Amino acid sequence: MATGNREDYLLRILRLTEGENSAKTTDIAALMNVSAASVTEMLRVLSDEGLIVYRKYRGVRLTEKGIAQAKRIRDKHQIAERFLMDVLDKEQGEAHEEACKMEHILSDESARRMCRIISSAEMSDCEVCGTECVKKRSGIQLNRMSTGMIGKISHLRCDDAEKIRKLVAIGFVPGRTISLVNRTTNNGPIIFRMGESNIALDQDMASLVFADVEL
């Protein structure tokens, strides 16, 4: 099992080999900020673990297994970074720094759930979410529900981080069950019930939230 450290090597190698060339020791060393000797040593380890194909003096490539693992981590990084920016409102630099750590510890499941919230789905072929993250968001917008309907929030549509944050803060997160209590005036807020409380939501805000209707 790859440690956080090994994972970083994998990530660099992925980056260096995506133009299908093989990665060279020196380049990896530069990216990792370690000596070439340390890289050589690690390459042997990764090779023994079946994550890379390594021939001395000839550079390395990732194996299928290595690619999958590296991509999974990279996806987690992407998800974490976006989540930090969109939901926690962190600025990009910091979000990136923190995502570099989170990518190693974030569980698949949590990544998937973050992904559902940011729903950026900007990544095609997400190793973490599988197809789930790519497309096909079921559900209807909350403002299209009618009185009495019960639904489970499936995702939020991420086109305005500020609003997403607000929604998350008041509890509109995927998985939560809500029902539409009533509508006020034609274009006024809609009242939803969630758990023990009623919450009013503007049409505009409601349109950002999607739910699978259960009843």
Place this chain on the structure above:
Amino acid sequence: MATGNREDYLLRILRLTEGENSAKTTDIAALMNVSAASVTEMLRVLSDEGLIVYRKYRGVRLTEKGIAQAKRIRDKHQIAERFLMDVLDKEQGEAHEEACKMEHILSDESARRMCRIISSAEMSDCEVCGTECVKKRSGIQLNRMSTGMIGKISHLRCDDAEKIRKLVAIGFVPGRTISLVNRTTNNGPIIFRMGESNIALDQDMASLVFADVEL
């Protein structure tokens, strides 16, 4: 600077010393799942770093600096765990596991922002958020009660899911009224009365439960 590993030691020591006794090597070893010898070694390191006061064969206490650091990490754990449950809708066990990793990498700023979102803020005196997060949970740990005291359980400290589950299973849930019947030997279990029955609880377990003392 304390590594994630050192941080774990600090956390255990905090827990063991909150009843103001000093922590013993063996107890730390048990909590950390390492040999006593390893603990001794680490104690020297932490001592050199000014995080603990250590006298051979005599146990350890945290210094002010150590307390601050440990509490900060514990607060981050709490925040992360609640965040995972409330925002990502993870179930408690998994949330706890993941929070054990997040506590070491979560930045102060991110923790603060998570805290603002969950705003349930069950922690008093949060090292991370300062006053900002305070909603303040009253109560003292059961192991600090003295004989005859009556109290109402206010909350459990979510530090070890398995233990929490156990406590809940035997009836230690918020709202329940208990009294301390007596203490056995110095470090042995404490006998509580709850409803019609007496229940013995280890010091360690008792330290996880907080009660508002009524009499």
Place this chain on the structure above:
DNA sequence: TAGACTATTTAGGATATCCTAAACTTTATA
């Protein structure tokens, strides 16, 4: 194609953390 130069690997060490077994302290018992 033989240096000369560059890239890579090997050798030998360092540090952090963990371990077991042996030595030593403290505590508890008879």
Place this chain on the structure above:
DNA sequence: TATAAAGTTTAGGATATCCTAAATAGTCTA
């Protein structure tokens, strides 16, 4: 209060990762 039992530390080693310096392989040029 002397000893046995229990708890703690020291000794000596292991592993993972990093490093520098020396050796070796690969490549480029004259």
